Amino acid sequence: MDPNDSLLGHLATRLSTHPENVATEALAFILRRHEYLRRAVLRFMESLGAPPPQVVSFTTQRSEENAARPDLRGADESGAPVLFIEAKFWAGLTDKQPVTYLHALPSDRPTALLVLAPEARRQMLWRELRLRCEEDLQQRSPFDVGPERPAVLQMGPQKVLVLAAWQPFLESLQSTARAQGDHASSENLNQLLGLCTREDTTAFLPLRQEDLSADIGRRIYQFGALVDEICEAAVAAKVCKKGTSGGSRMSYWRTVQIEGHDFYLFLSPWRWHTLAETPLWLEFPSQTESWNHLLEALSPLALRTPSMILRDPSNSDTPLIPLHLKLGVEHHEVVQTVVDTLRGIRDLIVAKSA
Template sequence: MMNETLFAHLATRFGPHPENLATEALGYILRRSALARDAVRDLLRGVGVVVPSSLIYRNQVAGGDEAQPDLVGFDDQGNQRLIIEAKFWAGLTSHQPVTYLDRLPHDGGALVFVVPAARVTLIWGELLRRCLDAKLSVQESQTSIPDVRQGALGDGRKLALVSWRALLDPIGFRLEAADDRRTREDLVQLRGLCERMDAEAFLPVTSEELTTQIYRRVIEFGRLVDEVCTALAHRGIANMKGLRAIAGNGYSGRYLRLRGVGCFLVCDIRKWMKFAPTPLWLSVYGVKWDASDLAATRRALAPLESANPPRVFMAGDGFPTVALQVPVGAERDIVVKSLLDQVIVVADFLGSLGAVEQPAGGEKDTPPDDASPEA
């Protein structure tokens, strides 16, 4: 499960360009912490890039070439010794990497791209291609550090690419060893954003993906939701009267009442990517479809939340969601029975809330019209 932080939430909800916020945060940490600067210097040294220890970092450095790198490290003479360009899902600009390389001195300057781990191979290949088009020869060399690529130009300049994790982990280790809690807390916020972007980065489409039959599973998972809901209703465990099925980007499901408690049985690919390896989930919204009995609901689900591995997670909408495990290698009827049994277990836990089938106050009998589940 990725490290969700307040900074990540705000950056992705209100920031049109999260890369800018991430690089601003990185610059802030490097300017404030000598330990962070040393960690970056040592990481780069490990891939053959030597930079002075006294670099002064500045964000968004414009120049006469109309390029504006995200983060630049200046030496004592004011030379741009290190240029760091951060990416999440944005593509390379027309200035990258050639214009940025032209800014560097030919006696040890380095250009480093930071990207999600899923894009390391793709972006590195494109950087090399653009250098080749510009008649810049880059001699690649191997490194034992995961998600790191490096190359040297014949004149002493270096080109490198690292994942966000490869960059931030060494900083975190250095701060942890020195017990620098304040800077470490700042790094946790930045790491949370990077992990979220890493998980959500757009992966290049392959021909194999376009021709595989694996995506029929998403349709089959949606049908499993319908079958389980029907079976629950036939057994008198669920009531779907007046409740609707809804779908959106990455999810489809149906609202229902289990033992009088409002729930949502859903095939949710977003939760699959975020919380646990299963596409099927049961979100619990309480008797009144609000947070008024949230504490009691969580107490009722405590045995599942404390299980190993945990079965209950708090979704982005603030309500608990239960992971329903899909049997592997089983026929359809066995899968349906297993899912049905798991939902009945949850329903039995919720029965301890003492909910009634039709609560007072008709306005709370169904979820709000604009309700949609969040991962």
């Protein structure tokens, strides 16, 4: 059966406000039934370069002592959590993801947090996961970030963070089920693959009540106001000079002159959706002849992991800097954090010109 014709995929997006929960329960149902499929999960992780933990059982959405609540909890023979699986489609990361989940895993044995996501979101989500891990490490050092492997981040001698796309993960399990002659499990996996394929490829998902809540409208309005407030605060701090403003069908911008270069401070939902999880962006000047000089001056940003210099493929590969907003703080601190980022950008340009 073509996974695009999946009944589960059709029903989950219409009868459930959270398709991730449907996917979690479906995956748990499949893994609980057969040990060979649980072993297949570990082989899949091993194929990505992640040392597999010793999992003997799975439960769903059980809270840990530090309030972590992973979608799937894999335990070893002693009952200790050794593998968390987090099912993601398009819902954002919670405040506790991934750092609190990683802290909930013991450090004296092989453990892992496996995040499953649509292929279309994988690159953007990997950036956000890495940023959150690195921000946590600046505050405390319970583990070390080691050498990176594709989709795998070493978080300690025996602890890893793994990000994988749904399709190759489920296809690897389905291949194992077929090799076992287990047609029922193969079909169940095909149904789940259909749901994940639908979430990965549907351009406009069915609207849910929360998509139309006043909170979303208020936030979009506030993000637009942040563009103005950040510009005014940066001008007052003499970080930049005031410029013009404008907008398009799906964006709002203000120009900010930094050391003679007219950058654009953008509210851009499209970039938020496709490039990195932040609504605000600093776009390079429209004068392309200045790009090489600015890219050289700002090369320390490009060398960060993940890189803080991105390109917009929809706009002639214009260089961009994602302006990440600080979470859980008052309004003035959100503004000040972005102003500080702009100040750091100015200082790099000044240092290059000196």
